[in-house]
Amino acid sequence: METFLGLETLLLLMLALSAWALKRRGDSGLRHLDRVRREHAQAQRALHDLDWIAQNIEEAVFLIDRDERIVFLNRAAKNLFSAVVDRGQSFSPIAWQLQIQPLMDEILSHRAESLAQTVVKDERAFQVSVRACPPQTTCAAIVLVSEITELQRLGRVRRDFVANISHELRTPVTTLRLLADTLSHEMDPHSPASEWIAKLQGQIDALHQLTNELMDLALIESGQMPIKLIDLAVTDLIAQVVELFRAQAERKGIAIQMDVTSDLHVLADPVGARRVLGNLLHNAIKFTPTQGQVIVRARLVADNIEFQVMDNGIGIPARDLPRIFERFYRVERARMPDEVRGTGLGLAIAKHIVEGHGGRIWVESLEGRGSTFYFTLPTGMARQPK
16 A cells, blocks of 8 residues: 555656746746747847848849849849849840940859949940858849949049149249240349248249149040050160159169069050059159168069159158058158158059059059059060070
């Protein structure tokens, strides 16, 4: 009898424990289900917000799958084309209409991660960029289309305005220059007014340089300054430019060194290449103290010739380096005297010329230690012997 009561008690305990475990598991399951519901609601709200943003941005957005079919498009994408476009349709007709099928082929074949180009269609200009989607997503590419017609029109207006202003300023500046030179020759060099005339000539020269550089920049940006590619010996190119600035360097006691092998050739426009190299060399001399040193180097890097202009001058602050090639950008006036300040256009012109050759230009600098400007130009026909 006692044994039976013990078994009954044990059975009751086991049943109680089972009921408690089931209840605990049920409560845990309910909490888990509630958490899943909350996360699902948050995800739904996030998707709704993303869809609202995508539908209301001005750029046209297309998501394309691996079969080149439209997975998603926003309202701007539908408004951009007169033909009816919707999800599930092939993107190929639109790609050919936008002239971006080659870009799509490169992205979908995994030969590129991101490509962009400007498209002109029916007197309207568009900036089209194609980017590959991450591997774990259902889409294969995202296409963004932005209309830039107004931006290009404003760019043309700005270039025309700058070109017209610089052209109109040339005549009065030339007249002022002639009058100042005449006064300088007629005046007693020992009189106090001669110093004023010298300062006047300096300001007129600066204005003359500014008008010329404004005109050149407007022509380069509008594509009206042609680039005539000629095979040039790098040694001769550098030597010609160095010779032009040797007297300026000697007046400051600055030594110019050339470090280039004699068999390097470059394919470049002679005038443009000399202008870029001359601008960098002029700046190196201008911003290097007396008894300093400037080194001009050139070397073969892949299919390009890399030029270097190195100085041990005042250097460029780190905060100014990202903007040093912007037009009219100059390092703050407090760091340098007026006599060494330029127009802020020389490096912008150099950048346009180099990029017009398919090269690139950049700078490395430490304030107080000096600067090294680099630029690349395509290798000429006569290459370094194997």
